[in-house]
Amino acid sequence: MASHLKNLSDFSHTTIPNGADFKIAIVVAEWNAKITGALYQGAYDTLIKYGVDKKNIISMAVPGSFELTGAAEILLAKKKKLDAVICLGCVIQGDTKHFDFICDAVANGITNVGIKHSKPVIFGVLTTNDEQQAIDRAGGKHGNKGDEAAITALKMAHFSATI
Numbered sequence: 001m002a003s004h005l006k007n008l009s010d011f012s013h014t015t016i017p018n019g020a021d022f023k024i025a026i027v028v029a030e031w032n033a034k035i036t037g038a039l040y041q042g043a044y045d046t047l048i049k050y051g052v053d054k055k056n057i058i059s060m061a062v063p064g065s066f067e068l069t070g071a072a073e074i075l076l077a078k079k080k081k082l083d084a085v086i087c088l089g090c091v092i093q094g095d096t097k098h099f100d101f102i103c104d105a106v107a108n109g110i111t112n113v114g115i116k117h118s119k120p121v122i123f124g125v126l127t128t129n130d131e132q133q134a135i136d137r138a139g140g141k142h143g144n145k146g147d148e149a150a151i152t153a154l155k156m157a158h159f160s161a162t163i
């Protein structure tokens with residue numbers, strides 16, 4: 001379902017696992033910081049809302065979305081107790097094909113890191129045509145993809161812990 005047909009922050013229709021036992025990292029890209037800061041706040045607040053202790057939330061910043069993959073790999077390689085890694089970024093189409101390369105690299109990279117470590121690595125990266133679309137999905141009229149990423153992390157951490 002397209003984001004404009006749903007609210008990225010509305011989870012009233014689903015059961016959210018309690019996060020009291022989970023340790024979760026949030027990696028946030030600094031490019032488009034106004035947007036990614038809103039994504040981060042949404043993700044952080046959502047984890048707290050559903051019981052994750054603030055001492056069990058590890059927050060890290062990287063220069064851009066392209067670096068999210070490497071940060072997830074480093075975190076999972078060095079911190080064995082992580083239950084999930086949330087990757088947050090905002091890639092906005094510019095005048096060149098750079099957008100395509102970053103989006104493909106991050107999507108594929110994050111997927112591969114999660115598979116390598118058998119850990120949930122959540123793709124909380126906005127890939128938009130313009131800044132307004134990003135604003136709309138970072139606490140605007142379509143909700144906050146940071147909220148969605150945090151809920152996904154809780155559900156996947158629960159999935160991983162119960163199978």
Ligand SMILES: Nc1c(NC[C@H](O)[C@H](O)[C@H](O)CO)[nH]c(=O)[nH]c1=O
Pocket residue numbers: 029031032063064065066067089090091092093102
């Ligand atoms: N244009 C955007 C970037 N570009 C920077 C790259 O992510 C990367 O940091 C650089 O290529 C050095 O490796 N990053 C975003 O997150 N969003 C953009 O719109």
Ligand SMILES: CC(=O)[C@@H](O)COP(=O)(O)O
Pocket residue numbers: 091092093094095096097098099102
């Ligand atoms: C996604 C990007 O890297 C992009 O914002 C950079 O802009 P440009 O393609 O005009 O160099």
